Amino acid sequence: MQQELYYKEALKRGQKEYRARIAKDEDPYLPVMDTFVPPEKSVKGVRLGVIQIPVNHILGTKTAGRTNAFAANFMPLLEEGTEFADKWEALYRSHLSEGIRDPIKVYEYMNRFYVEEGNKRVSVLKYCDAYSVPADVIRVMPDPSDDEKVQLYYEFVEFNRVTKINFIEFSRRGSYRELLRAMGKSFDEWWSVDEQRRFSGAYYYFSQAYRQSGGDKVKTTVSDAMLSYIRVYGYSDLLNAGEAELRMKLKKMWEEIALQEEEEVIELKPAPAKAKKPSMLERLFDLKPDTLRVAFIYDAMPKKSGWVNDHEMGRRHAQTVLGDRVDTSIYIEKYQEGPSAIEKAIADGNKLIFTTSPRMLKQSLRAAVEYPDVVIMNCSLNISHRYLRSYYPRMYEVKFILGVLAGSLTQSGRLGYVCDYPIYGQIAGINAFALGAQMANPRAKVFLEWSSVKGAKEAALSLNRQHIHIISSQDTARFAEDDRHSFGLSHIGREQTELLAVPVWKWGVYYERILRGMFDETIKDEYDNSSRALNYYWGLSAGVVDIEYAPGLPLPSRRYADFFRESLVHGVGTPFLTPFYTQSGEIIGSLQHALTFEQIIRMDYLVENVIGSIPTYDELTPTGRSTVDMVGIPQARMPKKEEA
Secondary structure (H helix, E strand, C coil): CHHHHHHHHHHHHHHHHHHHHHHCCCCCECCEHHHCCCHHHHHCCEEEEEEEEEHHHEEEECCCCCHHHEECCCCECCCCCCHHHHHHHHHHHHHHHHCCCCCEEEEEECCEEEEEECHHHHHHHHHCCCCEEEEEEEECCCCCCCCHHHHHHHHHHHHHHHHCCCCCCCCCCCHHHHHHHHCCCCCCCCCCHHHHHHHHHHHHHHHHHHHHCCHHHCCCCHHHHHHHHHHHHCHHHHHHCCHHHHHHHHHHCHHHHHHHHCCCCEEEECCCCCCCCCCHHHHHHCCCCCCEEEEEEECCCCCCCHHHHHHHHHHHHHHHHHHHHEEEEEEECCCCCCCCHHHHHHHCCCCEEEECCHHHHHHHHHHHHHCCCCEEEECCCCCCCCCCEEECCCHHHHHHHHHHHHHHHCCCCEEEEEECCCECCHHHHHHHHHHHHHHHCCCCEEEEEEHHHHCHHHHHHHHHHCCCCEEECCCCCCCCCCCCCCCCEEEECCCCEEEEEEEEECHHHHHHHHHHHHHCCHHHHHHHCCCCEEEECCCHHHCCEEEEECCCCCHHHHHHHHHHHHHHHCCCCCCCECCEEECCCCEECCCCCECCHHHHHCCCCCECCEECCCCCHHHCCHHHHHHHHHHECHHHHCCHHHHC
């Protein structure tokens, strides 16, 4: 009979899997959940009811009863002509004629399923490459732990609770929440049945296009690749794109997907590369490159924003110094319908584009994928996109010096710090200031407020009301119409504010050095010789940040601060010498060594002498949320209820 041929083929698959596992010295049979999850723990499982589960997520059996009847791929191992084979064939015929409708019974652990009733049904469905099966599911939760897989699973459970979607699996923490934000969903918003169907359909078509594009040949999962696609093109595009369009766009952004396979997706460049020597031909004939057209994209007018004005002054410096080698121009991103400012700049022939705010990250990434011949650099930190380069100064070095200065000047030991956004790099600034203050005054405490929660002026006044007068405020001076009470390190009294020292963003130097790197192709070589996302993270040693003292600052205080400045400039000092303690009492490091730049960027804790906390997502202003959506640290993306 034809059906017998099908069982014979299934048996061959089982025997082949069995032999392959034996050759690798692996268990050839189905995994048994009871061997790694105590049965008494399963008794406490939560019943989810009858739901559709992905067949490829069914891994083994609950108990050892029928284990030897199946190979590890659920294909049969018992010979033809047995009662088992007859029942398997009967199930196969039933599946062909009317489908398998009766739910199987399974236990779910870490989003994998182990069968208690229905092993042969699962075997038939896997043989037929079925996508899903109805199942009566009992979920068994792992104990909470610091294990990355366990924490990722808890994020999945939270996502699954409101969406009822169980086939999405990400490999990096925070991805489930990022997906919800990209869809315009809140973290606790329940999905309707229609929304579940639309999402499932979009996922199915994407998975087909992904596999046809070579997704089976790379380690990046369908879910991770889909999230990369959404980062570039948006969720609405995913819903509306056909398979042909999906394949075309996947081809354009393939390096972005391949980047997910890297253990470290970001390559930091802590200092400018050494300039390449000109060739003999260039020296003989003094050849000069064609004028490079460079666009600077701002999200506000320079007259309205100190941050933008600083970048504009930097652009003018670079234009003046480099002369006719560059032709720079500015564009204002107004976040309206129609072509973005980046698209307009590209249409005008600009080959290098600086987007000066992390809020422009999404537009920057999409343009970088769509226009690979244009170099696009976004002013932000810790972005993991292959096509898009980022740049940001190590301002925490200056904050450390300000902390040393503040600690030496305070009499009460109570210092204030106003931070803008809980984003990558900013936490390092807070901690560097606090450790610097502690070095100068072991009793120093740093009281923390956030301008993205209270507003800049109210944050400083709140510290004042606590009898705190030496305050490190925002890093950029603003204009009269802005909500800024002070900037830099100041002594804020009842009657007047006395400036003590200010951090200096030397954007002109930054842009000049990047542009020179474009001319001698060191920037190009760095990109061509790396498979990771490039982040330019320069500091005092590169001359892109510095500190200026107020005229009235006492000379001994200047000399004290300059001692630490010189140690950082020459690379003999560091703000983050371990060991030191966090607020929770955790010790960072055990021996005296400097944290790596990666560890500094990814700081998600506050050191022990900081009084205050990292704000939660719903505490932030709308501008704060939009910034955190792009480059915020994980804690700042959490809703308030989870911080309790």
